[in-house]
Amino acid sequence: MDNVGIVVDDLDAAIGFFTALGLDLEGRAPIAGQWADGVTGLQDMRVEIAMMRTPDGHGRLELSRFLAPPVVADHRTAPVNALGYLRVMFTVEDLDATLARIGKHGAQLVAKVVQYEDTFRLCYVRGPEGILIGLAQELG
Helix, strand or coil: CCCEEEECCCHHHHHHHHHHHCCEEEEEEEEECHHHHHHHCCCCCEEEEEEEECCCCCCEEEEEEEEECCCCCCCCCCCCCCCCCCCEEEECCCHHHHHHHHHCCCCEECCCCEEECCCEEEEEEECHHHCEEEEEEECC
């Protein structure tokens, strides 16, 4: 897998949130032109993207803010059992410290932090614009 794409309205807020989560901004650029129209199937597409790399260097998130055409659907408040893209799960070393750090960027717990047997502490969080992510801390 190369990356997971997330469409956002406020690119700066999303970059701040994922930076606080521990990802690094790899690059930011405008994207447009025939090749972009051809790959997406959108006519006269213009988008600004930010590529975020995970701390282990193996995964990336592509954050996209569409300038044209307008966004046609909004899944930001969809529940966890909605069809289609749902969430990205991140492994963290210290769940409580991570929640405190991303809370300063607007993250809110969906329900509560739970423990699965003696192996994981887990939770879902909604970040800026309602982006749903999962956090997992391995125990032991």
